[in-house]
Amino acid sequence: MVSVLLVLATVAAMALHVAFGGTPMAYPDVLRALLGDDSNTRIHLAVTEFRAPRMVAAVVVGACLAAAGAITQTVARNPLASPDLLGVTAGASLGAVTVLVIAGGGHAGLSGLAATVGMPAAAFTAGIASGLAVYLLSYRRGLDSYRLVLAGLGISGLAASLTTWILTLGDVTSAAQALTWMMGSLNGKDWETVRPMAISAAVLLLAAMSSGRWLLLTSLGEDTAVGLGVRIGVVRLVVLALAVLLASVATVTAGPVAFVALASPRIARALTSTVIPSVGVSALVGAIFVLLADTLSANALAAPLPVGVATAVVGAPFLIHLILKYQRRLS
Amino acid sequence: MSTPQQGLRARDLSLGYEGADIISGLTLDVPDARVTSIIGPNGCGKSTLLRGLGRLLNPRSGDVLLDGIPLREHSTRHIATRISVLPQAPTAPSGLTVADLVSRGRHPRQKWYQQFSASDERVVEAALEATDILELADSPLEDLSGGQRQRAWISMTLAQETGILLLDEPTTYLDLAHQVDVLELVRRLYREHHRTVVMVLHDISLAARYSDHIIAMKDGAIVAQGTPSEVITPECLLEVFGLDAHVVAEPTEGRPHVIPLGTVGAAPVHT
Numbered sequence: 001m002v003s004v005l006l007v008l009a010t011v012a013a014m015a016l017h018v019a020f021g022g023t024p025m026a027y028p029d030v031l032r033a034l035l036g037d038d039s040n041t042r043i044h045l046a047v048t049e050f051r052a053p054r055m056v057a058a059v060v061v062g063a064c065l066a067a068a069g070a071i072t073q074t075v076a077r078n079p080l081a082s083p084d085l086l087g088v089t090a091g092a093s094l095g096a097v098t099v100l101v102i103a104g105g106g107h108a109g110l111s112g113l114a115a116t117v118g119m120p121a122a123a124f125t126a127g128i129a130s131g132l133a134v135y136l137l138s139y140r141r142g143l144d145s146y147r148l149v150l151a152g153l154g155i156s157g158l159a160a161s162l163t164t165w166i167l168t169l170g171d172v173t174s175a176a177q178a179l180t181w182m183m184g185s186l187n188g189k190d191w192e193t194v195r196p197m198a199i200s201a202a203v204l205l206l207a208a209m210s211s212g213r214w215l216l217l218t219s220l221g222e223d224t225a226v227g228l229g230v231r232i233g234v235v236r237l238v239v240l241a242l243a244v245l246l247a248s249v250a251t252v253t254a255g256p257v258a259f260v261a262l263a264s265p266r267i268a269r270a271l272t273s274t275v276i277p278s279v280g281v282s283a284l285v286g287a288i289f290v291l292l293a294d295t296l297s298a299n300a301l302a303a304p305l306p307v308g309v310a311t312a313v314v315g316a317p318f319l320i321h322l323i324l325k326y327q328r329r330l331s
Numbered sequence: 332m333s334t335p336q337q338g339l340r341a342r343d344l345s346l347g348y349e350g351a352d353i354i355s356g357l358t359l360d361v362p363d364a365r366v367t368s369i370i371g372p373n374g375c376g377k378s379t380l381l382r383g384l385g386r387l388l389n390p391r392s393g394d395v396l397l398d399g400i401p402l403r404e405h406s407t408r409h410i411a412t413r414i415s416v417l418p419q420a421p422t423a424p425s426g427l428t429v430a431d432l433v434s435r436g437r438h439p440r441q442k443w444y445q446q447f448s449a450s451d452e453r454v455v456e457a458a459l460e461a462t463d464i465l466e467l468a469d470s471p472l473e474d475l476s477g478g479q480r481q482r483a484w485i486s487m488t489l490a491q492e493t494g495i496l497l498l499d500e501p502t503t504y505l506d507l508a509h510q511v512d513v514l515e516l517v518r519r520l521y522r523e524h525h526r527t528v529v530m531v532l533h534d535i536s537l538a539a540r541y542s543d544h545i546i547a548m549k550d551g552a553i554v555a556q557g558t559p560s561e562v563i564t565p566e567c568l569l570e571v572f573g574l575d576a577h578v579v580a581e582p583t584e585g586r587p588h589v590i591p592l593g594t595v596g597a598a599p600v601h602t
Contacts, residue, residue, distance in 0.1 A: 077424070217438060223387050223418035228491070229411030229439035275426045 002272050006284040010059075013291035017055045018047065020295050049190065057189040057253050058294045058307070059287045060201045062260055064250035066286025067208045069261030070268065070277040071243040074215045075236060076145045080322065082261040083247035085152035086240065090159035091130025092251040093182055095122035097163050100178045101170035120193070120252045127251055130155050131244030135237070184257035184308020186294055197253045204249065208242045209280045215239060219276050257308045259315020260286050266322065289314075338363045338527065339384060339414070339495055343393035346376070346383045352391060353379045354551040361495075364525040366518055368538035371548035372572050377531045378419065378499055380548070384529060385416035385497045411439035415488035419499040419531075423472050429483045430468040433458055436490025458489035461520060478509030485516065496521060498530035502537070510534070514541040539563050539586045547571045563587040569595065 018034070019027050025043055033040070033047035068083040076085065083089065099122040137151035138144065163182075167175050180187075214235045217225045225232050250257065264286035265277035272281050290307060297310035339361040346354040353376045361367060361384070369377040382388040384395055386402045394401040397413060405413075415436070423432060436458065437451045459465040462482040472480055481501060488496055498517065502510035518541050521528045532538040538545060539559035546556040549571045555562045564587075568574045573595045581588040 213438075213443075217435060219424045220432075220435065221418070221422050223382075223416065224421050226387055226407060227385065227411065227416035227418065228435055229406075229408035231407055273426070275424045275431065 003281060003284070006271075006281060006288070010284050010287050010291075013288045013295075014055055014059065017058060017291045017295045018051045020299055053191045053194040054186050054189045054294070055291070056198055057186050057194045058290045060194070060197050061186070061250045061254045061257055061307075062264070062286035062288070062290030063205060063283035064201050064246040064253075064286075065257060065260040066264030066268070066282040066284075066289070067205055067279050068243040068246040068250070069286075070265040070279045070282040071208060071211070071215065071239050071246075072261070073265050074219055074276045075239060075243075076148055077219060078145060078149065079266065079326075080262070080319075081149065083243055084156060084256075084261070085134075085149055086244055086247065087130035087134040087152050087155035087159065088127045088244050088247040089251055089256045090156035090163070091133075092123040092127030092248055093256055094130075094159040094163045094166070095124070095126025096120075096181055096252075096255070097166055097178045098122060098126075100181065101166050101174050123252045124248050126159075127248035128244055130159055131240075131248070135240060180306070181255045183306040184255040184311070185306035186254050187304075187306070189253075194253070197249055200249050201246070204242060204246050205279075205283055208239075208246060209283075211235075211239050211242065212279060215279075216276055255308065257290065258312040259319065260289055260311055263315050263318045264289055266318075337398055339529075340396040340399075341380075341384065341393070342396060344380075344383060344395060345391040345393055346379050346388055347391055348379075348388075352551065354383070356393065357551070357553065359546070359553065361527060361529055362544045363527055365543040366521060366528040366530075366541060367544040367546060368530050368532045368542040369546045369548060370532060370535055370538050370571075371554075375548045375571075376551040377548050379551075381497050381499050381529065381531050385414055386410055387416060387418070408439050411491060411493075413493050414495040414497060415491040415493040416497045417484055417488055417499065417501060420503055421484055425471070425473055427472050428469050429459070429464060429472060429475070429486070430455065432472060432483055433468075433486045433490050436487040439491060454492065455490050458486045461489055462486040462516060476509075477505050478512055481505065481509070481513050482516065485513070485520075489520065493526075495527045496529070498528065500531050500533060502532065502534070510537060517541070535563060535568070536581075536588050539588065540581070540584075559586050563589065 019025070019030050025046070029040060029043045030047055033044040034052070038044040065083065072081045072083050072086060073079055096119050099119045103118060134148065134151045134155050137155070138147035140147070167178055170178065214230065217228060217230045218232065218235060220228075222232055247261065265282040268282040268285045269277040271285070272278055290311065293310040293314060294307040297305035297307055341357055341359040344354060344357045344359075345352045357380065369380060371377045379388065383390060386395070386407065389403065394403075396402070397405060397410065402410060433455050434447065434451070437447065437454065441447070441451070456465065459468055462485055464479060464482050464486060467475060467479060467483070472483060475483065485501070496517070501513055501517070505513065514537060517528060517530070520526075542559060544556065545559050545562040547554045547562050547567055554571050555567050563578055565576055565578055568576045568578070568589065575592045575595055577590040577592060578587045579590060580586065
């Protein structure tokens, strides 16, 4: 029931996003353009080549981050855990910024093949490498959730300092471009960049959604799970790899978008009152979150904000609320 | 050992975490269809042995044999249909209901593509009924008393429908009435069906009351084993625990009951 409502809400948010995500257009015109009417060339182009891919990108980013968050929170047995803890976001930023600064140096920023293929590839590779490093550092005779959190913080910190250092090496144009990327933005998404991300996201989300039964078993603790016949090492490796890949896809698509991975599984769990956040429901919540945040950031102020700023503005108070709630429960 | 043996056996088993072995070269035949308790001082390796028997800890050398075949040659899922394990002080995520928990016991018998079947449903209900918590099925685990919660966990192991149950200190954190309650339940459930139970217990008198077989351990080795009357003697208590004690026959079944006098090395209290 909740899932059906959420699917409807997602569709509504997608429609809202296409209608209001940029310069205002008359809604009937937008609808006509979506349905294939190309009599008004300007509107048809804006809708199909700019707004539609941007909307798909928002769905990809939100759903992937939220699904990765749901997995990470369950495996780490910590409601404040997020894929940032797996080192993915910081690692991907390092990869992206390195390419931006080194390949973009001396020119008017980064363009051409380096921008469309080089930067996403570097971000993806570095994100996954960081995730792998965190996993290997926290693995000693099995995986311990405290070690996972500590290793994640260490690797993220290391990647963040390296990123800052590389920023100082670049010229002003590429450094500014890098900083924009690091804010988390859906600007300038076209089908060429969005399509491969959407396909990867669909495959990964299906895999993540079918891992629910194993996620619940791991949440009972290592000994109980093994006693019930779960190959805990294999299960953890597979679901964490899924979380790393999902978070990497999202970060490559839009840069680091804050708080979606943290907040969405919490909201999903509150909506469905399940013991662990459902991956599918979290993904829907995440998609709605980013769609609304991006619509809002395009309209709220005179100058459009990067979506990462909007999610942070909404997400930060939510995090504080969560922490206060846990403190009250503990005292 | 020349013929394949039924049940659970340890052969030349060495176990440890980091550093030196905690248990080395231990050999043990777990008595079939009996309730066995492992007793011994803190750090003697009794929980380590239980973890080894339940493949929660892999042997450094030697083997644990299930029906004559080493555990590592069975799939962990197959083992879960033969042996159920209740770890010490198990935890569950908040909000998990009793029925949810007990249903997890069906996992080893379900294929990944299968939904929860009607027969799974029946087994879970029977397990809840056997532990007398059917009316608590929809309650979250954290709303239960310590004794009820332990019943829920035991119910989960029942839903696994295994012939062998390993319990690591099942009475921890329970008051005396609930300790007795849990031990009565385990003994009744498993005697009725001729199942095998191995548990680690701290209280020697309770172990004597509720076990057919006692294994006394010290420094990672088995010092004595046999019926409660054979093992729980003043000499054995002195050797294993360094405890000076009288052992008397308790009035109901005549099983040994320990009356501690003092520890060896402490000031004597009976002279």
